Amino acid sequence: MSSETFTQLLDRLGNQSLYVLDSRIPKSAYVKLDLSVTNEALKTIDVSSSEKLENYIDKHILSNNAQVAFGGYIETRNIYQRSNYFNNNPKTERNIHLGIDLWIAAETPIYSPLDAEVHSFQNNTNFGDYGPTLILKHAIETIEFYTLYGHLSVASIKNIKVGQQFKQGEEIAKLGNASVNGDYPPHLHFQIIKDIQNYKGDYPGVASKKDLDFYKENCPDPNLLLRLE
Template sequence: MQKNDFSTFLYQISNRPLTVLDASIPRSKYVAIDLSATNENLNSVDVSSSLKFETYINNHIKTHDGLVAYGGYLEVRNIYKRSKHFNNQAHDERNIHLGIDLWNDAGTFIYAPLDGVVHSFNNNQNYGDYGPTIILKHEVEGIEFFTLYGHLSVASLDDLHDNKPFKQGEPIATLGDASVNGDYPPHLHFQIIKDLQGLRGDYPGVCSKTNLEFYKSNCPNPNVILKL
């Protein structure tokens, strides 16, 4: 299945928006946020400090009368410069974001957007990494794909096992805080993955320009199902 075919398939799964947060949150309360390298407002923010970064995000949400800030698919970000996890190869910097981030409070419940089972999970503890992570496997109309949930609470990994089923709309996790989620303001990294390439409990959420075309195809924009 080609990239555009897979994205079209995902879009057509549901006529209504699917959600990974509380379905009662009005769509009007989701506000877009720009965390790209071209956003000059970030030049005055110490994004290496999760507390100062969180203040910036919360002020943005408040200013726009929202409840959730979202965005970031294929965004080129400078925040990853703080971590060697993304920059161990200076000539091929990983700074292009492959999922959608949903910025909300620690402890916020995360829900399965579709029926699925646990494929794998792990606490990815590198500085700047996902922290606790869950990957669900879905099969719709005979087509298998995966969704990844990063920056969760440690408790989210309790009582999980491979192939544990989750029904659409069932809570699967809660958001972690900066002490466990890779040192970020609380948020969900949500990513759709066509082929996990044999990985378990982890998959790149940030890529380099060199590998962008592959990852764009393998990780389509999650907004095709969230429809924000």
């Protein structure tokens, strides 16, 4: 058994040029986006409207001369309050985001950051959920882990098969629009998962405060791989 920890492995892998969007998009073309409860600007935006939120994000990208907006790991957000899927119990409200979001146009191709095989996939159709979702399994030396890709197009999971192999840098999917992706502006939810537990085609991407310690351990910061900041 390797003495290298999971986090150390991710950090080492991140020294490579890993990407889930087109590798020709320079890191200088990514701009940080704050969707947290502390962002005063969002208080004037109806974040329950995917169209109005998309306009806000598009303006943010344009005003920063960027191509992609990113962010959200361990970010407490209000945008989930519109959906009972996250808030059916006020004592366990799930509003802390566990992945990184990459906000870019629908139909944008998504690529595997590492060699992988398909673990599972599913269309998660709850309001505010992922919509079409793909989970890949990675085996690096003695360590196995998973990456989740949410808010994809329906076509992305139409002809895929469990066990299918992808090489690093190979296209795996395309982004969906608000009509299929849980009613959000187009974006990729990218999440690292150490222990997939018994989930297939789905895994919590938003946590409650009471469960956060577990999920921070099981779902480390995707920037360990992507190095966007």
